[in-house]
Amino acid sequence: MSEANGGPAKAGALAETLSPGTRAIVTLAVMAATLMEVLDISVVNVALPHMEGSLGATLDEIGWVATGYIISNVIVLPLTGWLSDWFGRKRYLTGSIVLFTLSSLGCGLSRSLLMLVGFRVLQGAGGAAFLSTAQATLIEIYPEKQQGFAQAMFGIGVIMAPTLGPTLGGFLTDRYSWPFIFFVNLPIGVVAALLSGLYVPDSPASAGRRRMDLIGIGLLAVGLGALQTLLEKGQEKDWFSSPFIREMTVLAAVGLVLFVYWELRPHNRHPAVDLRLLRQRNLTTGTIYAFGLGFVLYGTVFALPQYWQILERFTAEQTGIILIPGGLASAAMMPLVGQLSNRIDRRFLVGAGMLLTIYSMWAFSGRFTLNTPEGAFFWPLVWRGAGIGLQFVPLSLLALATLPTRDLAQGSGLYNLFRQLGGSFGIAILTTILDRSRQTHHARLGAHLVATSQSTRTALVGLTHHFAQAHAVHPRETALRALAGMLEQQAMLLSYVDLFRIIAVLGIAALPLLFLFKRGRGGNLPAPH
Secondary structure (H helix, E strand, C coil), X not given: CCHHHCCHHXXXXXXXXXXXXXXXXXXXXXXXXXXXXXXXXXXXXXXXXXXXXXXXCCXXXXXXXXXXXXXXXXXXXXXXXXXXXXXXXXXHHHHHHHHHHHHHXXXXXXXXXHHHHHHHHHHHHHHHHHHHHHHHXXXXXXXXXXXXXXXXXXXXXXXXXXXXXXXXXXXXXXXXXXXHHHHCXXXXXXXXXXXXXXXXCCCCCCCCCCCCCHXXXXXXXXXXXXXXXXXXXXXXXXHHHCHHHHHHHXXXXXXXXXXXHHHCCCXXXXXXXXXXXXXXXXXXXXXXXXXXXXXXXXXXXXXXXXXXXXXXXXXXXXXXXHHHHHHHHHHHHHHHHHHHCCCCCHHHHHHHHHHHHHHHHHHHHCCCCCCCCHHHHHHHXXXXXXXXXXXXXXXXXXXXXXCCHHHHHHHHHHHHHHHHHHHHHHHHHHHHHHHHXXXXXXXXXXXXXXXXXXXXXXXXXXXXXXXXXXXXCCHHHHHHHHHHHXXXXXXXXXXXXXXXXXXXXXXXXXHHHHHHCXXXXXXXXXXXX
């Protein structure tokens, strides 16, 4: 394809104009920005109870600190291609880093819930640029033979951040106070903004300023905003028994259907999001697979800390430390996979990674007890980390490397949006499954815990004797409460076993998608068209 058409020639020309040193600086800038953005999704969750007390907010109200960030992030993500063209990539990325950094400062200085949520919304909007713009930039500034390495560097930030989030959040909150989870962004943001403004190149394949599609942007904001809200608040409000959730569901469905219709109109020559890119088979297959990968990645990052903190009584900091081996395994796998992606069929790497991830999920389900030692989770965490690391780089290349250069930012925005939505759906669905499964196991186990049962009477007598020796005021009543607590713990434990087996089955269901990808290996990619 010729340069005029924005094909690979332009990408190659840009890569050839940059020295290895400049490429390294640009990579450092976009990696720093990406790490901040993904980190701020998980780092806040640990500190929410501290914010609740400090700001005098209810549990429901403080949840909007996390929800507001994710909603604005998801809304802006698919618009990043258009915004990059409108402002120019250098200006848009640098401006977004500045917005994110200043919003982080505002979050740390907030003294009211409204102020904090407002800055979090701005932070999420600024951070949306980092994922898609960074990924498109790396594809464009590296020659084809180094694409695996470039995506490996990007992947380290995306995969490591959810692992580091709970550890960093717990450490800063416990040792200092919750504002420091935002202040830690300031030095990173200043350095990233300076490097971006000085070294990140504009894309020569940019379509330039296009007419602003205000109706499309509005419909997208309504549809995705309502969808993300119902996913975040659904379980809390008991899903469709709540009028609020029913209203959000209708609003999401209407907004997104109208958005798709509006963007695909034959005479819409300047769509806010070019959905016609999904005619590219690899991109469409990649976004669907990325949705499943986000479900597994963020679903397990949500479920494991809950298990450790609720049933094992670990602190947030302890939980974060346990997760580190998995993150390190992902990071170690990235450079190796980056090299392998240029030599063997990328579909094989993605499939091998998913099989390893499935195996780790099944291994987790066999290790859940009420007194499992920390070391028992080491190898399943390593296998999970290696499995995710095996998939990330080749999947990104399969989905995006066949796109014309001019469409990279738009395609990357859609790809990353679906991965983020997969995580949101994963957390929402798994939370519901966990609760429903706990109720089912509680009822089943409770049916055997009857007063006429010999085992129940024996356990009750033993517990009553224990509490009487401990000088409890009402030993029998205390024994009954202890027995009920043990029942609840066992029901919760079995629900986690169910949860990880379900995740394993979903991973198996994603494998057939690999046959829909066009073959991709090093220089043997299909030509963009």
